[in-house]
Amino acid sequence: xxxxxxxxxxxxxxxxxxxxxxxxxxxxxxxxxxxxxxxxxxxxxxxxxxxxxxxxxxxxxxxxxxxxxxxxxxxxxxxxxxxxxxxxxxxxxxxxxxxxxxxxxxxxxxxxxxxxxxxxxxxxxxxxxxxxxxxxxxxxxxxxxxxxxxxxxxxxxxxxxxxxxxxxxxxxxxxxxxxxxxxxxxxxxxxxxxxxxxxxxxxxxxxxxxxxxxxxxxxxxxxxxxxxxxxxxxxxxxxxxxxxxxxxxxxxxxxxxxxxxxxxxxxxxxxxxxxxxxx
Amino acid sequence: xxxxxxxxxxxxxxxxxxxxxxxxxxxxxxxxxxxxxxxxxxxxxxxxxxxxxxxxxxxxxxxxxxxxxxxxxxxxxxxxxxxxxxxxxxxxxxxxxxxxxxxxxxxxxxxxxxxxxxxxxxxxxxxxxxxxxxxxxxxxxxxxxxxxxxxxxxxxxxxxxxxxxxxxxx
Numbered sequence: 001x002x003x004x005x006x007x008x009x010x011x012x013x014x015x016x017x018x019x020x021x022x023x024x025x026x027x028x029x030x031x032x033x034x035x036x037x038x039x040x041x042x043x044x045x046x047x048x049x050x051x052x053x054x055x056x057x058x059x060x061x062x063x064x065x066x067x068x069x070x071x072x073x074x075x076x077x078x079x080x081x082x083x084x085x086x087x088x089x090x091x092x093x094x095x096x097x098x099x100x101x102x103x104x105x106x107x108x109x110x111x112x113x114x115x116x117x118x119x120x121x122x123x124x125x126x127x128x129x130x131x132x133x134x135x136x137x138x139x140x141x142x143x144x145x146x147x148x149x150x151x152x153x154x155x156x157x158x159x160x161x162x163x164x165x166x167x168x169x170x171x172x173x174x175x176x177x178x179x180x181x182x183x184x185x186x187x188x189x190x191x192x193x194x195x196x197x198x199x200x201x202x203x204x205x206x207x208x209x210x211x212x213x214x215x216x217x218x219x220x221x222x223x224x225x226x227x228x229x230x231x232x233x234x235x236x237x238x239x240x241x242x243x244x245x246x247x248x249x250x251x252x253x254x255x256x257x258x259x260x261x262x263x264x265x266x267x268x269x270x271x272x273x274x275x276x277x278x279x
Numbered sequence: 280x281x282x283x284x285x286x287x288x289x290x291x292x293x294x295x296x297x298x299x300x301x302x303x304x305x306x307x308x309x310x311x312x313x314x315x316x317x318x319x320x321x322x323x324x325x326x327x328x329x330x331x332x333x334x335x336x337x338x339x340x341x342x343x344x345x346x347x348x349x350x351x352x353x354x355x356x357x358x359x360x361x362x363x364x365x366x367x368x369x370x371x372x373x374x375x376x377x378x379x380x381x382x383x384x385x386x387x388x389x390x391x392x393x394x395x396x397x398x399x400x401x402x403x404x405x406x407x408x409x410x411x412x413x414x415x416x417x418x419x420x421x422x423x424x425x426x427x428x429x430x431x432x433x434x435x436x437x438x439x440x441x442x443x444x445x446x447x448x449x
Contacts, residue, residue, distance in 0.1 A: 019361050040350035051306045129316045130401045131353045198412035
């Protein structure tokens, strides 16, 4: 061992340092992804799409033969939910009209929820056991940038774009340890920080930290993005409060959140490329 | 001592074998979850090759494998696997040179070291960012090791076949 290190150790160390530094510098200097990572992503993109298509086909065939009784029950439940939503929609339309009239009377600027969306297919789910990520088939060629928010068709926040190549991008989900979002509890209007926690990531949960001392959260409370700072749109559904716990020191409390999006079943998502920060 | 052309042929075969496992990881292993974790073949590749080759070539292989993984996988550092895999391959090579003869047992010991180094660095980086998760990290390490170890069988069989094919005179 000593002989090896005496003869070659310096060269191995040098080569490791050069390659590591090159990867780090390319990663830091680029706003999207490093040229080599971009090239690797482009080359592997068709392979990812093909694998996603095959696994999607297999899943579709499996679900085709699902229990018919369960499907009938689900259908009945959806009919009831549809009726309730129709009723709520009628009320919402009336409220919107009233709101518009009042805004006009008070001379207020109308709120805008205009988002520029890009539809994307999920070509790869989590690739290591230490990150919670997705790979999508849209990239800088489609106007996708690092930091863009990714949502489901129901408006649930999936995560944020962490790396963008020419025709691919990587999304770190809200439960990943690198994710940190300004959040607001819908019922109490308390502000906090939704952050990924490795111990909770395994269970598909995240934390809501920096809550006010007098915060009174209840299980099931809805947590949305606060939109403070203008980095992400406000009002995206992060998840619901599952439980409130004391931190290890016992001095502060934090909430455990169940994400609104089901990452395992995602096939298609929407990337918010632009939004009105003032809304 | 192998001739130049034989050396090139050997490393081309190793590269081909590595590509097979890259495809296996991307097409199959990444899409299945056993005991809550994804089987992860890359540390095994660095460790198994390390058991058949001397420390220097093994470290260089680990370096290239690590750089390829860094280009394809998200990590806490842009050069995470570039730092870990040469050390894992070097450790496995030193084990096979001084402790255990190359084979399944040696590969298992090298793989244990490779996963330990990889997951320890993950935990260390989380701790440095103020998100210490030692017990959760240890639990992931244990499950990842148990779920990935069966993959040693195809990895060792393929890499030993390459080694035997290219060292007929030994």
